[in-house]
Amino acid sequence: MKYIDEYRNGRLTHDIARQIASTADPARSYHFMEFCGGHTHVISRYGLEDLLPDNVRMVHGPGCPVCVLPIGRIGAAIALAMRPEITLCTYGDLMRVRDRNGWSLLKAKAAGADIRMVYSTLDALRIAEAEPQREVVFFAIGFETTTPPTALALKTAIARKLGNFSIFCNHVVTPAAIHSILESPDVREFGTIKIDGFIGPAHVSAVIGTKPYEFFAEKFRKPVVVAGFEPLDVIQAVLMLLRQINDGRHVVENQYIRAVTRLGNVKAQAEVANFFEPRESFEWRGLGELRLSGLRLRPQYAAYDAEKRFSMVTFRAEDNPACECGSILRGVKKPADCKLFGRVCTPDTPIGSCMVSSEGACAAHWTYGRFRTKARQSDAGRAVA
Amino acid sequence: MNMMMEAHSRNLDVANGRVDLSHGAGGRAMGELIEGIFHKAFDNIWLRAGNDQSAFTVPGGRMVMSTDGYVVSPLFFPGGNIGSLAVHGTINDIAMAAARPLYLSASFIIEEGFPLADLERIAESMGSASRGAGVPIITGDTKVVERGKADGVFISTSGVGVVPDGLDLRADAARPGDAVILSGSIGDHGIAVMSKRENLEFDAAVVSDSAALNGLVAAMVEAGGRQIRLMRDPTRGGIAATLNEIASQSKVGFHIDEEAIPVKPEVTAACELLGLDPLNVANEGKLVAVAAPEGAKAILAAMRAHPLGREAAVVGHVVADDDCFVQMSTSFGGGRIVDWLSGEQLPRIC
Numbered sequence: 001m002k003y004i005d006e007y008r009n010g011r012l013t014h015d016i017a018r019q020i021a022s023t024a025d026p027a028r029s030y031h032f033m034e035f036c037g038g039h040t041h042v043i044s045r046y047g048l049e050d051l052l053p054d055n056v057r058m059v060h061g062p063g064c065p066v067c068v069l070p071i072g073r074i075g076a077a078i079a080l081a082m083r084p085e086i087t088l089c090t091y092g093d094l095m096r097v098r099d100r101n102g103w104s105l106l107k108a109k110a111a112g113a114d115i116r117m118v119y120s121t122l123d124a125l126r127i128a129e130a131e132p133q134r135e136v137v138f139f140a141i142g143f144e145t146t147t148p149p150t151a152l153a154l155k156t157a158i159a160r161k162l163g164n165f166s167i168f169c170n171h172v173v174t175p176a177a178i179h180s181i182l183e184s185p186d187v188r189e190f191g192t193i194k195i196d197g198f199i200g201p202a203h204v205s206a207v208i209g210t211k212p213y214e215f216f217a218e219k220f221r222k223p224v225v226v227a228g229f230e231p232l233d234v235i236q237a238v239l240m241l242l243r244q245i246n247d248g249r250h251v252v253e254n255q256y257i258r259a260v261t262r263l264g265n266v267k268a269q270a271e272v273a274n275f276f277e278p279r280e281s282f283e284w285r286g287l288g289e290l291r292l293s294g295l296r297l298r299p300q301y302a303a304y305d306a307e308k309r310f311s312m313v314t315f316r317a318e319d320n321p322a323c324e325c326g327s328i329l330r331g332v333k334k335p336a337d338c339k340l341f342g343r344v345c346t347p348d349t350p351i352g353s354c355m356v357s358s359e360g361a362c363a364a365h366w367t368y369g370r371f372r373t374k375a376r377q378s379d380a381g382r383a384v385a
Numbered sequence: 386m387n388m389m390m391e392a393h394s395r396n397l398d399v400a401n402g403r404v405d406l407s408h409g410a411g412g413r414a415m416g417e418l419i420e421g422i423f424h425k426a427f428d429n430i431w432l433r434a435g436n437d438q439s440a441f442t443v444p445g446g447r448m449v450m451s452t453d454g455y456v457v458s459p460l461f462f463p464g465g466n467i468g469s470l471a472v473h474g475t476i477n478d479i480a481m482a483a484a485r486p487l488y489l490s491a492s493f494i495i496e497e498g499f500p501l502a503d504l505e506r507i508a509e510s511m512g513s514a515s516r517g518a519g520v521p522i523i524t525g526d527t528k529v530v531e532r533g534k535a536d537g538v539f540i541s542t543s544g545v546g547v548v549p550d551g552l553d554l555r556a557d558a559a560r561p562g563d564a565v566i567l568s569g570s571i572g573d574h575g576i577a578v579m580s581k582r583e584n585l586e587f588d589a590a591v592v593s594d595s596a597a598l599n600g601l602v603a604a605m606v607e608a609g610g611r612q613i614r615l616m617r618d619p620t621r622g623g624i625a626a627t628l629n630e631i632a633s634q635s636k637v638g639f640h641i642d643e644e645a646i647p648v649k650p651e652v653t654a655a656c657e658l659l660g661l662d663p664l665n666v667a668n669e670g671k672l673v674a675v676a677a678p679e680g681a682k683a684i685l686a687a688m689r690a691h692p693l694g695r696e697a698a699v700v701g702h703v704v705a706d707d708d709c710f711v712q713m714s715t716s717f718g719g720g721r722i723v724d725w726l727s728g729e730q731l732p733r734i735c
Contacts, residue, residue: 013717045662047719096727231717347727358727368721371710 007230016235017051023242029055031194032241033331035178036201037064037359038229044368046231056238059331060361062177062287063201065142065170066093067353067360068329070283073170075099076314077139080168080306081113087131088168089124090139092117097356100317121153128157128165137306141170145203147295148268151275154297154304168306169296172282174204175212176293180284182220184330195331197241199234200226202256209264213252221250228256275301283316285353286325325352328361335362336373342366397421402501409495409529419527422501426508427491427515431523439523441488444547451478452543460507460537463577464592465669467540468507472514472522473597473669475542477618480599481672483554483606484546489515491542492526496535507538518597520544549606558614559635563703564681566674568601568688569594569696570647571624575666576655587658591651596670601693605674608687612680618672625664625723627673628711638706641713641723645700665726675703 024030034040040060043049049058062068074097081088088105095106095117109115114134118124121138128136140150150167157165178198200213205226213224223244227237237255244250254260275298282294297305306312319325323345324338335341335354345351347363354362365373397417407414424432431439455471465473472489479486491511495504515522522542573594580589598618605613615635619627624646628639648663656663670693676684681699688694701713711723 008716010716010718045715045721046717047715047721048717050719051717367724367727371708371712371720371722374708374710 007228007232009232013051013232013235016232016239020051020056020235020239020242021053023239023246024053024056025246026055029057029194030196030242030245031057031059031331032197032199032238033059033061033181033195034199034234035061035063035174036199036204037067037357038202039199039227039234040064040361040364041359042229042231042234044364047368048231048235049369049372051235052238056242059195060328060364061181061198061331062284062329063143063174064357064359065146065172066097066357067325068172068177068284068286069094069097069141069170070285070317071097071099071319072283072315072317074105075101075103075317076312077168078103078105078108078113080137080310080312081105081108081115082111083310085135086310087114087116087127087134087136088139089116089118089127089136091119091141093357094139094141096350098350100315121149122156125153125156125162125165128162129160132164134164135310136165137168137310138165139168139170143172143174143201143204144207144272147171147272147276148207148265151268151271154275154301155271157304158301166304166306166309167297168312169276171276171295172284172293173278173295174201174208175216176290177284177287178213178216180287180290180293181330182216182222195222196245197223197225197250199237199241200224200252202226202228202233202259205256205260205264207265207268210252210254210260210262211264217250217252223250224252226252226254226256226260228259274298285319286329288326319353320351323352325354325362328354335365336370338362342370397501399501399505404495404497404499404501404504404529406497406529406531409527415527418501422505422508423491423493423525423527426505426512427522427525428512429521429523431488431521437524439488441523444487446547446550447553449479449482449484449546449548450543451475452541453478455540455542456536457578458536459578459581460503462581462593464574465595466507466510467538468509468511469514470593470595470669471540471542472511472518472520473595474620475544476518476520476597476599477669477672479544479546480597480602481554481616481618482546482548483552483602483610483613483616484548485603486518486520486544486546486599489520489522489542489544490524491522491540492528494528494530494535494539496537497529497532499537504538507540514597518599520597520599549610552606552610552613554613554615556615556631556634557636559631559637559675559703560614560677561637561703561705562678563614563675564678564699565628565639565641565701565703566676566681566685566688567624567646567698567700568598568672568674568694569670570649570652571619571668571671572648572652572656572663572666574669575623576652578667579659580655587655589651589655591649591655594668594670596693598670598672598693601672601688601691604687604691604694605684609676609680609684612677612684614675614677616672616674619668621667622726623663623665623667624673625662625711626725628723629709629725631673631675632706632709632711635703636707636709638704638709639701639711640704641701641711643713644716645698647696647698664723678702
């Protein structure tokens, strides 16, 4: 398959794995955070951890928009969808996320709410056009990757004078989250977790470019390699990070040159800026309130802003206190360190944000890698015996 | 032909007509519908007898019986429709016991307003599928419900079959060391259906693999029946669900090899587009067999000699594992679990 198989070449992967083994200094350890859930998924699905030496470890970051959406906003969306005049359109992977009462959009749909799973913002627009008697609300979430399509939907709705279309905006921005992790006491002061470098997001960077990461690389002296979502992309990014660290460099490098430039998609950025502005603060599930980390519609588009149009109320809702998602999202703990993991918290019964989406660190570990925990326990048992 | 049926006036306008509530009310219109569409399509001596049931000959041996409901959307997809699927599905459920399927029943719940021409297409494909597999549909039922209370047409099929003497396939029979044999490429049916689903239509050169597997199973039984521990057709949930189900029922684990599992490039491409794993995607004409290691070679050879098993391959083996994990060696030399799907398979957003 053109443009896919080339990046899944087993022989090349093994060549790079051998270079990683010879590049990694046995006298030191390396910890790299992949920010993006897409990378977490690929690492788990293809078993890439098995190809890395023991002193090169991956730390799973917070980059899954479904995971970091606070449950208060899920609750608000469910309350809105239960109103008889509303048709709520949403991406599929939001359907199972539960609010503080254990309700999900899936449950609300079964209870009679008009909730429709869509594959693009344009599907939601089509519904609004076809059913003018309904109030169609698009439940918009995602990082910089999915914000331009939402802007396009808004632009189209305005052009077509669609009076029954609005957006419940939950878009968030990547740099704020990276900043939060690097500024967290665990990383800066306590030294609980070591992050030596970042694998930067793929699709997000196609929109924002590599320039926004230059500040972090310089200020925190951490190398960043923006990488694609194929297994070869990820493993090559690990090699590039290793080389930077061994050389004492800390710059932004671009592995994903087939899609990402330094300045990104300037046209998409302009469209987003036309319609959205930063919120003072936005809650991230597991990370708390992060300054300038979320977007809302500009005031002149209030008629298309579901929060204003329907006077939506969002509550701050706390996660289960035993849930370790906050620590896992900052890379302080691993999924299996959480007492809830695999006991009461599984992909079928997710308690915390990291188990909610298939791209969450806990869901990826449970779905693809939990045999490793068992193998490590067996090894430890044999060592004790 | 049933005398009572012949007495009905023949005014069924199949080309332009639609199912209405009278077609399910038990009167003349219902008789016309059954005779004009179902009896015509399924024609056989049992239906011609015109009874509410059919008496049939039972050969010696252990009987198996299976039933299944079909609610597929869309009703028509590349490579088949709900009718052929309903016939193949029940035949395959019976065949997975290494049984010879003998007879089928078919029950229809039809939504008011459903075009008669579509119903005829569905019935004709059922008749063709049952004749092709040598398993007649010998009894049935028809109900019509008001518009909005069904999605076009729902079909339930049941079937009976007989297991050859000396064979007793059981879900808990897999043993460490056994070979896992897959009959062909995976994911074709699920992707063919999704490619025609509303809001998701895309061009894919994939047709459903929907097929009756009783002929393939008969060849396998002849080649090494007693060496077959168990068989499953990996329908909804794909081979991931099937292997996990067998693992938990037999209290064993599996080690499978990603590179040995055939997947068509078009299926891989569609799965990439939708963020799906082919291992979770449905099949309707494939089987997974667990066989004693000493019989695997002969069974595999018999499968490859059959048109529906040309791509058959040993894709892994059974291992002892208290956790019942299905583990897979990836094409990169790494390892991963192949897990059950959580809930419905939903495309990712990015």
